[in-house]
Amino acid sequence: xxxxxxxxxxxxxxxxxxxxxxxxxxxxxxxxxxxxxxxxxxxxxxxxxxxxxxxxxxxxxxxxxxxxxxxxxxxxxxxxxxxxxxxxxxxxxxxxxxxxxxxxxxxxxxxxxxxxxxxxxxxxxxxxxxxxxxxxxxxxxxxxxxxxxxxxxxxxxxxxxxxxxxxxxxxxxxxxxxxxxxxxxxxxxxxxxxxxxxxxxxxxxxxxxxxxxxxxxxxxxxxxxxxxxxxxxxxxxxxxxxxxxxxxxxxxxxxxxxxxxxxxxxxxxxxxxxxxxxxxxxxxxxxxxxxxxxxxxxxxxxxxxxxxxxxxxxxxxxxxxxxxxx
Numbered sequence: 001x002x003x004x005x006x007x008x009x010x011x012x013x014x015x016x017x018x019x020x021x022x023x024x025x026x027x028x029x030x031x032x033x034x035x036x037x038x039x040x041x042x043x044x045x046x047x048x049x050x051x052x053x054x055x056x057x058x059x060x061x062x063x064x065x066x067x068x069x070x071x072x073x074x075x076x077x078x079x080x081x082x083x084x085x086x087x088x089x090x091x092x093x094x095x096x097x098x099x100x101x102x103x104x105x106x107x108x109x110x111x112x113x114x115x116x117x118x119x120x121x122x123x124x125x126x127x128x129x130x131x132x133x134x135x136x137x138x139x140x141x142x143x144x145x146x147x148x149x150x151x152x153x154x155x156x157x158x159x160x161x162x163x164x165x166x167x168x169x170x171x172x173x174x175x176x177x178x179x180x181x182x183x184x185x186x187x188x189x190x191x192x193x194x195x196x197x198x199x200x201x202x203x204x205x206x207x208x209x210x211x212x213x214x215x216x217x218x219x220x221x222x223x224x225x226x227x228x229x230x231x232x233x234x235x236x237x238x239x240x241x242x243x244x245x246x247x248x249x250x251x252x253x254x255x256x257x258x259x260x261x262x263x264x265x266x267x268x269x270x271x272x273x274x275x276x277x278x279x280x281x282x283x284x285x286x287x288x289x290x291x292x293x294x295x296x297x298x299x300x301x302x303x304x305x306x307x308x309x310x311x312x313x314x315x316x317x318x319x320x321x322x323x324x325x326x
Contacts, residue, residue: 029157104282149277
């Protein structure tokens with residue numbers, strides 16, 4: 001046997017032997033993407049702090065001749081996992097976590113439907129019911145009377161239970177999303193809200209309206225300026241999305257009859273902000289709610305193609321409605 005081979009074997013024994021008995025550094029989820037090579041997986045595990053060195057996994061898998069058997073998926077590792085158990089899970093494909101994306105602007109019912117679809121809850125309505133009946137949560141120093149608006153939209157890795165306990169599962173999901181909200185609403189943003197003499201609840205409520213009304217950061221800044229101006233002079237906000245929230249319809253077309261619905265969320269019937277957020281806004285909408293742009297406009301509409309048309313006067317706005325909303 002050549003000296004080079006002996007050195008390689010000794011290196012393998014050192015790295016694998018050391019890592020074999022070393023427990024995982026942290027608890028968390030790890031994704032092996034479809035098409036990831038052994039080298040990429042090993043490097044990602046080290047980068048994310050799950051193993052001491054990428055070489056340990058690399059050499060171990062090569063010695064075991066398992067490089068073609070690594071399974072894609074989302075894995076859950078704990079501080080009790082050793083290198084051996086981490087490698088074995090990936091080779092065996094022992095995934096127990098679901099990757100789920102909650103888009104910006106989803107409301108509680110939409111989140112509920114998505115959770116049920118991937119079987120993270122036993123059936124639809126369980127998550128909504130949990131959120132509506134629980135008022136024990138707080139975030140950013142604010143005791144929440146409702147969770148709508150504060151369940152931060154993002155991609156999450158959530159463990160699927162063998163036997164689903166909905167209350168325990170829902171609480172875990174809610175706390176995960178609230179913790180994310182707490183991180184995204186930085187201290188700098190919170191200080192700016194204080195300086196403006198506004199509350200976090202007011203900002204998130206406004207951000208939820210902006211989220212549902214327009215696309216694009218620039219348009220959101222302008223609409224934020226319009227809506228805050230309307231509030232300041234006591235003008236009704238007249239946001240179509242608040243009526244759609246009441247009816248549960250996924251449409252921008254609001255009937256005259258629906259405009260008369262008696263609800264604290266109806267910004268056509270009642271002045272001021274609605275009772276609370278109408279969806280869970282992303283960080284872009286939150287930032288624009290905090291930092292509106294001064295502008296000469298008082299009215300806006302969204303075309304079927306998603307373009308925002310701004311108007312300075314009601315007459316201009318009415319002309320735009322005829323032109324763009326045929």
